[in-house]
Amino acid sequence: MRIHGHTLLFWLALLLLGPLLLWQGRQAKKTIPRLPEAAGDTAGHVAGEGGPLRVLFVGESTAVGVGVTHRDESLVGHFSRGLAQQRRRAVHWRLLGHNGATVAELLPKIAAMPAEACDLVLLAIGANDAKALRSPRQWRADLRALVQALQHKTGRARICISAMPPMGQFPALPQPLRWLMGVQARRLDLVTQALCRAGGEVRHVVVDFGLFRPELFASDGFHPSGAGYARWAACLQRTLET
Numbered sequence: 001m002r003i004h005g006h007t008l009l010f011w012l013a014l015l016l017l018g019p020l021l022l023w024q025g026r027q028a029k030k031t032i033p034r035l036p037e038a039a040g041d042t043a044g045h046v047a048g049e050g051g052p053l054r055v056l057f058v059g060e061s062t063a064v065g066v067g068v069t070h071r072d073e074s075l076v077g078h079f080s081r082g083l084a085q086q087r088r089r090a091v092h093w094r095l096l097g098h099n100g101a102t103v104a105e106l107l108p109k110i111a112a113m114p115a116e117a118c119d120l121v122l123l124a125i126g127a128n129d130a131k132a133l134r135s136p137r138q139w140r141a142d143l144r145a146l147v148q149a150l151q152h153k154t155g156r157a158r159i160c161i162s163a164m165p166p167m168g169q170f171p172a173l174p175q176p177l178r179w180l181m182g183v184q185a186r187r188l189d190l191v192t193q194a195l196c197r198a199g200g201e202v203r204h205v206v207v208d209f210g211l212f213r214p215e216l217f218a219s220d221g222f223h224p225s226g227a228g229y230a231r232w233a234a235c236l237q238r239t240l241e242t
Contacts, residue, residue: 013176034099059124063124067220068218068224082237103125123146139191205236
């Protein structure tokens with residue numbers, strides 16, 4: 001089922017279950033704990049034998065490590081260490097993002113950052129846009145603007161967009177809201193895939209999250225735990241080998 005099929009399901013659910021979904025959304029906002037960003041610097045270095053790879057991480061709560069105590073346990077930490085080991089090179093990384101960010105909110109941050117050459121830009125985005133019920137058309141416009149801004153700032157960097165989080169498996173969300181968020185995330189992810197197929201140095205990185213187990217979630221049931229971030233980073237590394 002492609003974008004139109006998911007759109008039909010999405011709007012049919014809103015029509016039939018609108019009041020219940022609205023109530024569940026408000027309750028989830030009240031009851032899901034708002035965890036802090038991981039402690040640690042927004043730039044770092046992983047030692048290696050060869051010349052350094054320069055990596056820029058851009059994104060929302062998962063980019064800044066919500067769900068774990070320190071940046072070392074986050075996606076940034078796990079991925080940078082794994083990349084250094086995989087490529088047998090040093091890794092210089094930098095992080096740009098904040099908890100709760102939508103793609104549109106990241107655009108001013110990209111515009112304000114100084115131009116710098118990078119080898120890889122990794123985007124961890126989408127959950128907040130899905131929660132805000134952004135339409136596929138709006139998501140496409142925002143994502144295209146973000147990619148263009150990053151290309152302008154980072155030169156010929158390879159830009160990789162991680163697959164949309166599997167919101168249909170988040171234990172913090174009750175049913176049928178969880179199901180609806182899964183459909184919404186899938187709608188936006190299909191747009192991301194189409195944008196990446198259109199050409200340029202942009203790649204949609206498929207992440208085989210599989211069936212999430214409880215230990216892969218933080219205490220809020222919404223963000224990854226350290227084990228969850230490690231699994232995510234490993235999936236990204238395997239995909240980037242191809």
